Amino acid sequence: MATTTKTKTKVEDDHTPIDIDIPDNYVAYTLKTQKALPPVSWANIHKEINWLSFTILTVTPLMGIVGAIFTKLRWETFAFAVFYYFVTGLGITAGYHRLWAHRCYNASKPLEYALAMAGAGAVEGSIKWWSRGHRAHHRYTDTELDPYNAHRGFFYSHIGWMLVKPRRKPGVADVSDLSKNEIVRWQHRNYLTLIILMGFVVPTVVPWLLWGDARGGYVYAGLLRLCFVHHSTFCVNSLAHWLGEAPFDDKHTPKDHLITALVTVGEGYHNFHHQFPMDYRNAIKWYQYDPTKWFIWTMKQLGLARQLKVFPDNEIHKGQLTMQLKKLRETQEMLAWPSDSNDLPVISWDSFQEQSQKRPLVLISGFIHDLSNFIEEHPGGPHLLIKMIGKDATTAFFGGVYDHSNAAHNLLAMKRVGVLAGGMPHGLDDKAIPPSQRLKIARYNELSSPYNSSAGQSDGEGMFY
Template sequence: MAPSTASTTTADVDNIVPIDLNIPDNYVQHTLKTTKARPPFQWSNILNELNFLNCAILTITPVIGIIGAIYTPLQWKTALFSVFYYYCTGLGITAGYHRLWAHRAYNASVPLQYVLAAFGAGAVEGSIKWWSRGHRAHHRYTDTELDPYNAHKGFFYSHMGWMLLKPRRRPGVADISDLSKNPVVKFQHKYYVSMLLIMGFGVPTIIPWLLWGDARGGYIYAGVLRLCFVHHSTFCVNSLAHWLGESPFDDKHTPRDHMLTALVTVGEGYHNFHHQFPMDYRNAIKWYQYDPTKWFIWSMQKLGFASHLKVFPDNEVRKGQLTMQLKKLRRQQDNLAWPSDSNDLPVISYESFQEQAKSRPLILIGGFIHDVSTFVDEHPGGPHLIIKYIGKDATTAFFGGVYDHSNAAHNLLAMKRVGVLHGGMPHGLDEKLIPPSQRLKIAKYTELSSPYASSAAYSDGEGMLG
């Protein structure tokens, strides 16, 4: 998992040009067409497919931890320290690697940067430069072939398969020129292996040994097993957070929001919000949502170690939420039956209406002719009130003259339209003629912009009868 530690000279840093400065506009399609992917994975060729370093780290570590735990009693002090150190190294990834360096969601003082870089190294997930480069590619090319942990390739692949196997193709280009100029990032990259050993295993072994004489327990529980938990906690951001939960801000891609994911990822579980607003220092925007990383960054600001905490405009966040709510309502709306559009109904003269009413119960209300044959016996006021208006205009009686009918009555009546009276509607009833359920009916952009759009899609009532 550790990348190359090749150093960069000062001159190189000063002249670094963003790697994505001159990429073509159609970069993704261009890359997919012009670069050849590795052949599909085959079990028969598995030895040539594995990344042995990552396989060793991700398989040997838990084996050592489990065997060690069997033969090493767990002291309560060691247990508490292990949980504490888990959060320290976890925050090194979430508050450091992720929100500070990969997304630049806030500014951190130099001392805080070194602390986060050290604890991040203790999580053994590669250097800041390597980790951030992959994560920026993930955000830029989410769910495509250029996404290094593409969720469409399956839960296991996005969780850890992408590290165990050699990639089918290189991740998409992502600029990290800003990180190449950062002295803390350069320091950690240069001394990453040493920092990994010290922070990943040395510190969690030495502290329990010096303070309460449990070096072995510290190594097994705070070192090895803690490392396993940190690994899979981070991996869940790439897998579980793209599989479990809802999409309250955007459903274009796979990221999801779920409290369970937040609990196992040190607060990174509100992933749909994060992918929609990646520069926001928060992952959870509600006070009750679990996001210790947000609380940590906020606390560092209060203590003077962090500043310029970026927050996406609340108005735009709420637009995202409203968009998804409207899309959900639109799907519900599309599953309902609605009245026939006036343009689809036959135009009938008053004389023809009266003649047809002799053979079936037709009533005229607000310029529309309604067939009430299925409702005569169901009318709450008694069938006689409907029968007396067959072949007649019941507009005044329906709109409050006899009874000010409910929204449900208006909606039901509209479903019984069978024709439009020649000459149109009576004056002054424009708004009343639209059933309440349709006044707020959600229209697609294409429906609103098309000159042939159904008049029922509008909420202002204009043009109902054409």
């Protein structure tokens, strides 16, 4: 009876969301109250090494390199090793990552079993363990609660976090949904058997039975293939947070780049993924390299996958527009702009006439301009400007004599020195604003009213006005 009760309690605990009772200020509270382990140093490194991961990640490549020196590589074995690299890689990307960690689609039981076995062949932990860490990574990206925090350096986020014991326990992340999945539970129970079978037995036996190269299969399709799968996956945590651009959001480190996609079986469009993690795609354009997306789509056509989730295009485009506006804002802030009308002195007509006797002042669209350093450079000749000194040249400037270009209007605005008392005549509103400022990027707090229908985001993203 006691055993039954204990087992029942364990099942209930596994099925109860672990984060159901966390405080609203969980992150700040945890960082304040949870003491981190001391930094790793030469004095304590022997105690801080995670010996299981350290052994797997160092001995395996060493054995593979030594084995390759003494083992001839046959083309059949090479082709199979590449094939098996993609099989086990998809076990991680299409299985561990997009199916179980993010629930991007639903898979049939045959496909789930296949992905669970293929994923075990990558020797990166069970589905449950892997997904728990990855969900923590997404929830606490770039913080001390992120198990592979990119801010701690490329090496740390790539492999260092596995070589030593974590300095701080990763932030809480719920995997109760996976505890209810019979395939996940089956893989977790039989994980050791599966990694031996899928990681080493299958890649050794297949070349042995088909072309008599058991040794080559073990070295190239087993050991070295495993190293490539490992570092391919690790690049999602390191290279994908270091190389590329952030076309959807630059709040955190994830970036998009083709090179990362090529070395991670399509996981390189990482900025998109972190912004829209429930989307079964990483690459949204047809020509972008994402074999994991193509695999999932193919499984759907074969009836083995369903309910492929995609984020609404409208919201994706909003993210792209936000970043485009940010870049435009950065460019805009590097340029010199004309003085605001509120910063210019208000000058009466009589004062304008009087001052025009001492320097070449011209009135255009209600603004007074000083053309001292431009008269000799005027493309139409200095005489056209000289005869307009002390006069209103609005009509002449806007088509009466010559319909000036946008560039001319922008340059003219930089020569403003005052505003005519009484303002500009009615109907000249469009002529008072130079073209470069008609689509100027403004933050929400720079708009005249915070309740404007085009008000910006709360974090002050740019917009047109």
